[in-house]
Amino acid sequence: MFGLPSVRLGRPFGIPLEIDASWLFVFFLVAATLTTSYFPAAVPDEGPLVYTVLGLLTSIVFFGSLVLHELAHSLVARAGGLSVSRVTLFVFGGVSQLDDEPSSPGREFLMALAGPATSLVLAGLFWGASVFAAAAGGSGLLLVPLEYLAVINGSLAIFNLLPGFPLDGGRILRSILWALTGDQLKATKWASRSGQAIGTMLIAVAVFGVLGGNFDLVWLAVMGWFISSLAAGAYRQQMTRSRLADVPISTIMSTPAVLAPADLSLEEMGHTYFLAGRHTRYPVVQDGHVIGLIDVERANDVPREQWPMTTVAEVASRNLEGAVATPTVSVESVLSRLEPGGPGAVLVVEDGRLAGIVTRSDVIRFIMDIARERPLS
Ligand SMILES: [Zn+2]
Incomplete structure (x- = not known):
């Protein structure tokens, strides 16, 4: 304190x-x-x-x-x-x-x-x-x-x-x-x-x-x-x-979700996604299906010299439990999943296809918007 x-x-x-x-x-x-x-x-x-x-x-x-x-x-x-x-x-x-x-x-x-x-x-x-x-x-x-x-x-x-x-x-x-x-x-x-x-x-x-x-x-x-x-x-x-x-999560999700192809190398992932993009975590897709999540920490667990010959699919987290939600659920209901230690991102799936992704930064941006628009009366 x-x-x-x-x-x-x-x-x-x-x-x-x-x-x-x-x-x-x-x-x-x-x-x-x-x-x-x-x-x-x-x-x-x-x-x-x-x-x-x-x-x-x-x-x-x-x-x-x-x-x-x-x-x-x-x-x-x-x-x-x-x-x-x-x-x-x-x-x-x-x-x-x-x-x-x-x-x-x-x-x-x-x-x-x-x-x-x-x-x-x-x-x-x-x-x-x-x-x-x-x-x-x-x-x-x-x-x-x-x-x-x-x-x-x-x-x-x-x-x-x-x-x-x-x-x-x-x-x-x-x-x-x-x-x-x-x-x-x-x-x-x-x-x-x-x-x-x-x-x-x-x-x-x-x-x-x-x-x-x-x-x-x-x-x-x-x-x-x-x-x-x-x-x-x-x-x-x-x-x-x-x-x-x-507020439903569809309001704050990033869309279209930027996807990482499963066969992408970590080297390319680092340059085109982590350095150039605005997220630190991306869904990994193979044949049109989301198979996992890749983030900076997981990539960093792999020694730098192995990045060119390691694919994203090899290091992605395959545990999608708790990482998928429908667009209509409230932002509040997914907050706990975005805390450190959880999946860190929520994939918004509608009719079996990926509609968007919600990360911590989306929620923080939204909360800051609320704070600006409604001061305490
Ligand atoms: Zn007391």
């Missing part, structure tokens, strides 16, 4: 947990604030070493709570059939990266609720522990951190429940609007508008706070700006997806 390096911490429940370098900044900020001002004010007359150890331990438990919040989202998402690529801690907290969006409002609702619910449970547990410790006559060195952790987890739950996308509360709002209207795009539009409004409100509160001398609130302004821009992006992304679901 933000182009900074991230460190893999482990795989709790099989979900990769990463820490972004930007997170270290917040960790030390929290630890330093606790050590130098919060704890010395709340539990006076202790040595600096005591405050430092207490500050570090409390910060670690706080960030552990954040991880539990994110893991709750991820585990509920996974139970609902979504795959979770990783959980990342970064400067604004945590984020669960999903490979896909929830398929129904009910799933989105549960997934979004899981995080704040976990934070509320943690707040309750820390609060209960502090009450218990107080009754048992525990020292302030134990009570104050427990109370702090109860308050911080409670605040985390409440902040995340603000009803603006992409906050958890915004996802909850979207799922409810989605269930009521049956229209995911419209629900996203309103939830992200609400997110933009909340972002702007946070910035306004911060500005008034700073004018009144409370400089800690600058942080709130940065947060507000971040929420606001994510909200705008979320709607654009949703709109693109919904456009892709409406």
